[in-house]
Amino acid sequence: MRAALSRGFWIALITVGFMSFVGLLSALAIDPPHNASFGVRCNSCHTIHNAPGGSLTRDASNANLCLSCHTSGGLANAVPFxxxxxxxxxxxxxxxxxxxxxxxxxxxxxxxxxxxxxxxxxxxxxxxxxxxxxxxxxxxxxxxxxxxxxxxxxxxxxxxxxxxxxxxxxxxxxxxxxxxxxxxxxxxxxxxxxxxxxxxxxxxxxxxxxxxxxxxxxxxxxxxxxxxxxxxxxxxxxxxxxxxxxxxxxxxxxxxxxxxxxxxxxxxxxxxxxxxxxxxxxxxxxxxxxxx
Ligand code: HEC
Ligand code: HEC
Ligand code: HEC
Ligand code: HEC
Ligand code: HEC
Known part of the structure; x- marks a missing residue:
């Protein structure tokens, strides 16, 4: 895990936290299929509080985060690992x-x-x-x-x-x-x-x-x-x-x-x-x- 998170990271996440309230998440344009068009949102992978992973991600293991959807029966069922x-x-x-x-x-x-x-x-x-x-x-x-x-x-x-x-x-x-x-x-x-x-x-x-x-x-x-x-x-x-x-x-x-x-x-x-x-x-x- 990185010792210090960049200023840009915090600004982006705070902005996202605010924008999610007003429903403008898509304005940040993460490319599909990792966006709302496939049911994926920033907080599918990130969490602002008590995040177990680096870059405030939801799993301490990067691969396990990916596998949480990229699994048989998951959201990314078409490309499972x-x-x-x-x-x-x-x-x-x-x-x-x-x-x-x-x-x-x-x-x-x-x-x-x-x-x-x-x-x-x-x-x-x-x-x-x-x-x-x-x-x-x-x-x-x-x-x-x-x-x-x-x-x-x-x-x-x-x-x-x-x-x-x-x-x-x-x-x-x-x-x-x-x-x-x-x-x-x-x-x-x-x-x-x-x-x-x-x-x-x-x-x-x-x-x-x-x-x-x-x-x-x-x-x-x-x-x-x-x-x-x-x-x-x-x-x-x-x-x-x-x-x-x-x-x-x-x-x-x-x-x-x-x-x-x-x-x-x-x-x-x-x-x-x-x-x-x-x-x-x-x-x-x-x-x-x-x-x-
Ligand atoms: C599919 C999962 C996933 C989604 C969706 C996602 N992220 Fe990430 N994000 C990650 C992972 C994993 C990392 C850490 C690895 C890396 O640096 O690429 C990361 C890193 C970051 C970082 C720090 C590193 C960088 O790229 O500068 C920022 C800022 C960030 N995400 C913001 C967002 C925002 C804002 C959204 C929604 C608009 C979003 N992410 C959606 C998985 C995701
Ligand atoms: C060593 C580098 C490397 C690693 C590690 C890696 N990938 Fe890939 N992956 C690639 C490359 C390169 C491609 C695109 C190949 C091409 O252009 O034909 C790809 C393609 C994909 C695709 C599209 C496959 C398809 O048939 O449509 C998915 C999904 C994917 N990777 C997910 C993952 C996930 C999830 C992990 C971790 C569990 C992972 N990759 C680990 C390099 C990697
Ligand atoms: C919240 C659910 C979710 C998570 C977590 C997730 N993905 Fe995905 N991913 C998807 C979906 C949905 C698709 C589209 C699958 C399909 O084609 O039906 C996809 C597709 C992909 C593709 C193929 C896109 C293309 O252009 O062919 C790659 C590569 C990929 N994901 C990598 C990753 C990596 C790397 C991670 C972990 C950092 C990750 N994913 C985590 C939902 C997720
Ligand atoms: C980020 C560094 C990195 C990249 C990029 C990368 N590899 Fe690898 N590759 C590795 C490592 C590390 C191993 C595992 C060696 C071991 O098992 O000790 C490996 C193993 C392999 C193996 C043996 C099978 C396996 O998974 O152990 C093949 C074949 C291979 N790589 C081909 C490729 C090809 C083709 C690409 C480009 C699409 C690629 N690699 C990109 C680091 C990389
Ligand atoms: C002309 C076809 C060909 C090309 C080009 C090629 N490979 Fe391979 N590679 C193979 C074959 C076939 C094997 C399996 C050899 C075996 O089983 O003994 C292999 C095996 C490997 C292995 C596994 C270790 C081993 O010796 O079994 C690695 C790593 C690897 N290749 C990486 C690469 C990378 C990286 C490139 C590009 C820089 C590359 N290869 C280009 C055909 C190719």
Whole structure:
């Protein structure tokens, strides 16, 4: 829990306390579905008095607060979670972990390619991890108030309108190129030249499949990615993401990143080309059927 709450926090909550009396809560524009349009209000998650959690939240555990609705039969029944879903590679699980600790040292021998929180480059992600004592949790990766940041999901809205956009998965920082994955899993983010550099083979470096590379750049690949079942994909948006289906199962697609903004042209392989983060049918969270 944070020792001191910011002045802005108190002003916001006092304002909310007042405004709730006059029924103007929606003026504060938390993005859907975490707003009144889905039956969610500030005080669904916050309480002004005797709050057990940091930021005056209703549960001492951030994840348990989320799970209070994101549970079978809860308000967020459509996207449920249980603690037993958390993955342990090679053992079991269907979702990225949400209570694991970041390593104390940054070292390329880390089994997950993770680095120490203090070395993260994104200020917002680093600050959130520090708030939670270097333990990942839902609100490290998600900002439950805002849909502003851009997700990877090729089916999410490509633009953001405050108070209206409801399908960008509440990202903490932009993740359209999997910047979020790469910041924590720093050593997994290898280029082709790093992954094929013999001088790095010193017995401790752990090598990974290259990312950030243009598909078929080395001439090893088919011209367009096939899905996880080996079925052809199409490129309906014309942006080289190949997010279209032939087999009618969008969840098993091997999607590339978005070249439409001109900075990444054409589509490149990223972590989420092969992995999914939640509702996966494999314990290394590889991309396959959505088992929600
Ligand atoms: C779905 C649950 C949820 C809802 C709804 C929600 N909050 Fe939050 N809020 C949280 C959590 C969890 C944190 C602490 C984690 C964080 O900082 O993101 C937080 C943090 C905050 C903070 C301090 C950190 C920051 O973001 O600056 C303020 C201020 C805040 N909330 C205000 C509000 C107000 C005002 C509303 C309603 C208009 C609201 N919240 C609705 C869950 C929620
Ligand atoms: C390591 C980061 C991380 C953690 C921890 C995490 N998430 Fe996510 N979550 C993501 C990302 C990234 C996406 C969007 C993936 C995409 O763009 O395809 C997502 C998507 C979601 C979705 C939308 C899923 C869908 O199929 O529509 C929900 C709901 C969700 N997260 C809730 C949670 C809850 C609740 C927790 C904690 C119990 C949690 N997440 C923990 C990164 C995380
Ligand atoms: C008061 C109930 C409530 C709480 C508490 C709550 N959520 Fe939600 N959340 C919802 C509802 C309702 C939806 C919409 C579910 C649906 O699609 O039917 C939702 C959807 C989401 C989505 C998917 C939105 C999208 O754009 O696809 C994410 C991500 C998410 N919640 C994260 C969180 C996180 C992280 C927390 C904890 C900080 C949390 N939620 C706590 C009610 C809640
Ligand atoms: C905030 C830091 C953070 C972010 C962001 C993050 N991870 Fe992780 N990841 C972790 C930690 C910590 C573990 C658990 C290591 C352990 O169990 O000791 C982990 C574990 C994993 C695992 C192994 C399965 C598991 O859950 O233990 C996979 C696969 C993975 N991450 C992929 C991703 C992908 C893909 C993204 C981007 C969408 C991502 N991670 C984003 C910190 C992060
Ligand atoms: C070309 C596909 C592909 C890409 C790209 C990819 N992964 Fe993986 N990843 C896999 C597969 C397959 C496994 C499971 C390996 C196994 O079971 O031995 C895996 C396993 C993992 C694990 C679990 C630990 C382990 O070794 O089993 C982590 C953590 C992980 N990947 C993180 C990432 C991150 C972070 C990125 C992006 C920087 C990424 N991966 C990019 C396919 C990929």
């Amino acid at each position: 249980t603690d037993s879903m958390q993955a342990s590679p090679g053992v079991g699980g269907t979702s990225h972990a949400w209570n694991a600790t970041m390593p104390t040292l940054s070292d390329p021998s880390n089994a997950y390619g993770l680095r120490n929180t203090n070395d993260l480059s994104n200020v917002a992600l680093k600050a959130k991890l520090q708030n939670y004592n270097n333990v990942i949790t839902c609100s490290v990766c998600h900002n439950q108030h805002s849909q502003r940041k851009e997700p990877w999901d090729p089916y999410s809205s490509s633009t953001y309108t405050a108070g209206e956009t409801k399908d960008r998965h509440f990202q903490r920082i932009d993740d359209q190129y999997n910047q979020m994955c790469e910041d924590c899993h720093y050593y997994r983010a290898m280029s082709y030249s790093q992954a094929s550099d013999p001088s790095l083979a010193n017995g401790t470096t752990i090598f990974s499949h290259p990312i950030g590379e243009i598909f078929n750049a080395q001439g090893y690949d088919s011209t367009a990615p096939l899905d996880a079942n080996g079925v052809a994909q199409t490129d309906p948006q014309g942006n080289n993401r190949y997010a279209g289906d032939v087999d009618g199962n969008p969840a098993n697609n091997m999607v590339l990143d978005n070249s439409a903004d001109g900075t990444s042209n054409p589509g490149k392989v990223r972590c989420l080309s092969c992995h999914r983060i939640h509702y996966v049918d494999s314990n290394s969270l590889t991309n396959s059927t959505d088992i929600k």
